[in-house]
Amino acid sequence: MHDLERCAVAVRDRGTVLEGYVAAYLDGTMTVAADQGVVPGALDAGEDVEVLVLDEARGEVRYSGWVSRIGATTVALTDLELVSTLQKRQVARVRTLQLCTGVVTPPDGPGRAVSFVVVDIGAHGMRIATTSRLAPDDRIAFEFPTGGGAVRLDAEVLRAQRTGSGATQYGCRFVDIPENATDVLFRYVLRTQGAQRRRRLQS
CATH class of the missing domain: 2.40.10 (Thrombin, subunit H)
Incomplete structure (x- = not known):
């Protein structure tokens, strides 16, 4: 086993x-x-x-x-x-503030460049903040750095969320993600959670 x-x-x-x-x-x-x-x-x-x-x-x-x-x-x-x-699908995400750039493509239109901050991420989805306007079903293709190299990901926008500060964040799920990319994200989450726990213990 x-x-x-x-x-x-x-x-x-x-x-x-x-x-x-x-x-x-x-x-x-x-x-x-x-x-x-x-x-x-x-x-x-x-x-x-x-x-x-x-x-x-x-x-x-x-x-x-x-x-x-x-x-x-x-x-x-x-x-x-x-x-x-x-x-x-239930695995907790880890908070991060990682700036990324990529290409967002609507279901029926051309792609355009987009910059965003990954607020939290897990093996199957993420939450991002961006000044760009996104809509449900938009696809974002980008690379996410994991400390041991970057992993290529495609994310589908599911919903928009207004924060207490008035900014907009977007919930996304990863689509067509290969198993090795899922494993890379699992390891990234584990390492980041461990580092965050160590920093809390030292503070």
């Missing part, structure tokens, strides 16, 4: 400390292979952790457990207990 699915290991006081994939999961022990190897000191044997698995079939699956073995490229997590399962 979960073989080769993306995952992230977190420690309560430090947030995400390891990202990688599930190399094996058998008899309550999960072996996680780290993308960049296991950073010395990032985890201690016996430490309580939470692991988030981004399962293509089951969605976002969280477990709690403890570290039973640490290697150069893998860690073993033992006595895993299921904490929650959240289908992908």
